[in-house]
Amino acid sequence: MNTKGQALKKVLPNNMLNKRKGSAPGLSSDKKLAVRLLTPTFILLALLTLFPIGYAVYISLSSFDTFGNHTGFVGLENFIKTLTNGTFWNSIYVTLLFTALAVGSQIFLGFNLALIMSRDSNAMKYLRWLLIIPMMLSPLVVAIVFRLMLNTDMGIINYMLQGLGLQKINFLGEPVLAFLSLVVVDIWQWTPMVFLIILAGMQSLPKDPFEAANIDGASKLQTIRYVMIPMLKPVIVVALVIRTMDALRTFDQVFVLTQGGPGRATETVSFLMYRQAMKFSEFGFASAGLLIVLVITIVISSLLIKLMNSSQAAN
Amino acid sequence: MAMISAKQEGWKIKLLRGSFLTTAIIFVLFPLYWMVITSFKTEGELFADKQTFFPENFTFQYYLDPVEGIFSPNNPFMQFFLNSTIVAFVSTLLCLTIGSFSAYSLARFKMKGKRNERLSFIILTARMLPPIVIVVPLYLIMQKLGLLNTLWAMLIVYTGFNLPFVVWMLKAFFEEIPDSLEESAMMDGSSRFMAFVKIVLPLALPGLVATSIFTIILTWNEFLFAMFLLNNTDVMTLPAGISTFITQYKTNWGALTAAASMSILPVLIFSFLVQKHLVKGMTMGAVKG
Known part of the structure; x- marks a missing residue:
């Protein structure tokens, strides 16, 4: 499994990728191409959406001083x-x-x-x-x-x-x-x-x-x-x-x-x-x-x- | 289309129709007209008790004045214009390259079950996210990466956030091209990827051009990300840059309207070119125009 495939796995729900077992051998090269063509889009979208949202979750659980320095975790207080x-x-x-x-x-x-x-x-x-x-x-x-x-x-x-x-x-x-x-x-x-x-x-x-x-x-x-x-x-x-x-x-x-x-x-x-x-x-x-x-x-x-x-x- | 035939119409309906249309046209065009003529008025005329609907003393000072004109080297406007041009064209090029691969994959390779639709839908959700939700954490991330106040940040952001639009548009265009053409190219020994590059892309050229123009317009007009990520006039794009005019020269309406008028000129030209595809562009291919 190459790194591109692994990155894609993170983005997609599991059931979308593990279908390649049962398919006909002639189609597998097409399938590889299909996934390769989609990979850059999903990596970029994940970097620009999932990553910031994850970061926002981390920030929302934290407190900051007036200079923007992280000072600790406050749990759900902010929510x-x-x-x-x-x-x-x-x-x-x-x-x-x-x-x-x-x-x-x-x-x-x-x-x-x-x-x-x-x-x-x-x-x-x-x-x-x-x-x-x-x-x-x-x-x-x-x-x-x-x-x-x-x-x-x-x-x-x-x-x-x-x-x-x-x-x-x-x-x-x-x-x-x-x-x-x-x-x-x-x-x-x-x-x-x-x-x-x-x-x-x-x-x-x-x-x-x-x-x-x-x-x-x-x-x-x-x-x-x-x-x-x-x-x-x-x-x-x-x-x-x-x-x-x-x-x-x-x-x-x-x-x-x-x-x-x-x-x-x-x-x-x-x-x-x-x-x-x-x-x-x-x-x-x-x-x-x-x-x-x-x-x-x-x-x-x-x-x-x-x-x-x-x-x-x-x- | 004459679903409701014109002959049976009475003069009352004609009058109603005519006045509704006239009102709509005046309502649409007047603000634009007002913006352009304000940029040609002298300050005295602008603040006079009697407002003029056409400048009495036509002046080009807000455009050409060596000190305050927007075209003078002292004014940051030309820098904004250049930055916007670079960001819009480069990010559109990147976005179309990456997006056309994915669009082709979604349009042509029919995966099992409803996987195609689901993948398309995942891409679309990125378009539905409110930008404000992303921009605040993105600001902190860009700060850590040292990319704040660089055009690199804007290139990454615009390439990414225009991708859903580009993928959906191009998917709609690719689906209109019959796949028998690629198949015959593949019979002749070329690979699937080369068939895509050599056969499908040239055929989809009108779609590619229309999609690029839409992407350029979207990028050209974007304000929120630019305002957050750019704080230095050397790197600001037009909307971010023009917004600084509002606070800096609180009442310099001449310069502000001159800059605003110049900034919309490219968009007007571009939108005229893509007229035919406007509906498709506005609905990401959901409604055919």
Whole structure:
């Protein structure tokens, strides 16, 4: 057994590798090649995921002084501290509410936009490229642009509000408005992606059911509700899953726009973890939080994947 | 596609459709327009009581000024741009090399049971991990290895974290190529690996190009890892570097928008090139575009 094989064994559950006994001799060289081609990927992924997570477990059980020096083991203290910490639960609440509002709006808007854009024409092709620009940009740059536009004194949005005879609004200084601003920025950047995925789904639907509905005298809304949406469900679920997983890790926009404030109104999990990790004495505390976040993410991801699989199986 | 035929539409629906579309276009384009024109405004105009929708005194000072312009040698912007370019291209090259092997293996060698799917799924889980969970311990590990503030750290991180994406994308592209072609090459005596290099890779070239461009864009835009692992302006990539402008020159919006505008230019060009594959790229091959 060479070293590559041993490394792979560490990464993979046992039952995946010990099958080579019973196979036909002619296939064994193919099998070797298959494993060899996979090995570099698994080694690199293990080094970059399993190793850091293992290290995080070690840190979470340790205590540190203010210079970041390891000072001893504290058992599960850091986990208990995190789980009984109101700040931690606040960040979970902020993240979940943010994700629900942002992704929900994106699915609604993206679906309607796709419905409007679904007819083929040359003009639509160029429009489509214009509409999807936001999702290609760095979230950091997007946040900078919105920070400029939302500025209380020289921002264009407040200037236009004044033009309408309204008061200036300190968008990023009020808890609810700051939170909603983040949601709007996320909608701006990611609705195009949902739109594009749903549009691709719409364009690949068969035509017969629509003609049948038309003959049966169904109205347009009825056709959309009872024919189109059920057929599109798998595609909508794919968009939902991808967007939810990304929204749960929102960091860049918070970093630029609000730094988690005012108060803790916009402090997402990722931002809270960043803030704690910046204080060296709280490495252990931060790592415990990260591992809890990891568990929550695994639970949410597997629920989403179940949803995705069942929606695809239904079709 | 004319599932709901256009003829039966009344003017009310047409109006509704038109206004929804117009609103969407303005909503999307205005922030971009505002960013670009702000970079051409003089400071006086920017902070004036009356905001202008087009610069009255067009200025290139934030780009070309020998002291504060982003293109001047005194400004770190060009260094950021260079670092981003190096990191994006080298890590993409590495990632595609490693990723194409694995993608080929998963696409072609049908292992017993559901092993293919399970292995693909293990690779995918790496994409689902929240980066913040990894970056804190990774910071400590890189510190021990002496790789903090080096582009090496970024090359390792980006090569690794883009691998799941690359493997899934290329797997989808390889599966579209009929395997009879490799088989006939193997009949002629070439090895399986050479058949992959000489037959499959050239055929999958459009897919390889599209995947590379996506990987370059992902790397170009990444902020969290860069911010944690790079603290020195000599090695910062664009997002990390631009973020330092926010605190350093708290109100220098001209320089900030100029840098932001320049940093998105390559992405716009690249995204135009991969338009055809966008949907596949965004869903890692789950939805065909």
